[in-house]
Amino acid sequence: MSRISHHQLRTDLRTLLSGTCCYHTASVFDPMSARIASDLGFEVGILGGSVASLQVLAAPDFALISLSEFVEQATRIGRVAQLPVIADADHGYGNALNVMRCVVELERAGVAALTLEDTLLPAQFGRKSTDLIGVDEGVGKLRAALEARVDSELAIIARTHAGVLAVEQVIERTSAYQQAGADAICLVGVRDFDHLEQIAAHLRVPLMLVSYGNPALRDDARLASLGVRIVVDGHAAYFAAIKATYDCLRQQRQLACGNDLSASELAHKYTQPEDYFVWAREFMDVQE
Template sequence: MLNHEINRRFKSRITGGGALLLPGAANALAARVIEDLGFEAVYLSGAGLTNTYLGMPDLAFISLPEIAQHTAAIRDATELPIVVDADNGFGNGLNVRHTVRTLERAGASAIQLEDQKTPKRCGHFSGKEVVPLAEARSRIRAAVDSRQDENTLIVARTDAAATDGLSEALDRAAAFVEDGADITFVEAPQTVDDLRAIPARLADTPQLVNLVVGGKTPILSVDDFTDMGFALVLYANVALQSALFGMQTALTQLKDQGRMDESGPLAGFMERQRVVRKDLFDDLDNRYAY
């Protein structure tokens, strides 16, 4: 399926009502699992990519070429819409223009930009700082102007709730809507009342809520978030955290017992091949044989 059509369908789904559960993937294999399980879209997490690709914390170590490389790999592995975390756009409006055009070519269906200063931090870390509102708005305007497909969505995130309070964050989100953002994302609200206030204030624009297991935002059900008026319920790193737990579990058993077979806590060999579509590549190999 062409990316334009993927984007068009995703845009229609986001504006069609009912919260969409959005799991994060740090690589193409995780995206394959997410699609295989029947989710409707996938999120390329900057934090997850930093953790898995570099083995480092989410403190602005990932670059645009690395994000674009992984976006392209996920696009090749799945036909799901991809929401891509582009951090703060890697600079000023001109840098944001380059970021959006690069990620759109790589296969992004939606591109998320935030208002943090460089170096940025994970949204659930302490010590964040945001740029002045005028600078933040210039990033969103540049992103909106730079996309080539009108169905590519711009997600405008603000971290101002942590630095200046929820009211300032809501004001920023409203300003981003004026600048053309398709979705707004108020990061790290800390109470249920704060959560309710977000779609109540920004009712005319789809809202994303980010749920970090062990993080600052209360975890509620998808139905609860639908009732509040959210359009996207993001679990950016559940796949990563469960994979880390799974590796620790399996490798501890291997170390303790000195052996591992298919009775162990792992997917079998054939299941691994099924998820990565080996049968598809076998068919292609036969088709192009000479």
């Protein structure tokens, strides 16, 4: 099989972003899943930060994974990927200077794009887990990311949480990120089409939507008409892998089939999030 260069994969993603169709991502988390996604005809994949945390640390998505650990996983995927892969780069692993390092490392790993979010990560003492950084800081991070990239085809996607702000504030943020040069805007927490339409009306760049399968947003033609080019439905493939591993090992041990746990229940059980919540309340006074 002939290999496709990282530059060409980035160009392919740019073509998707500049087109008129809406595509759903394949959740890819290792070289095998990347090859499967490509073979099945997926146009784009995504390496989720939450999935990387599960796979590398068996930990919940509390911004515990380091940049180097995330880059290692992205590099393994980049060696074999035959489809463009978007990396969920969380907050860029720090301030604007850390963002520059993040972009350099993920570009070398071979990703086609990365998302940078404006969530206040990691969680700060006495702050809510959904708090966002200021718009000016978000713009500074984006400008730093654009400065750091070498391959101009690498897409820098600004991500914000539309579900925790008034729509006017979402419009202010996304317009500022567009003005700063973001190649696309990623929206989390969009409730329905009316909510999406209000935001999209003020934007010219392509949109990426993290919908988690929201039934109120299941209309690809309508999404495409509003500028949505990429939809992330979640990471069911990795959770299915957890479930398959559990069932196979349980069968190997010839254990009774009672107490059959779902994939999400298994992930919850083995990441032990209750411990992290206790520690966060005790040491950080985290407010939910």
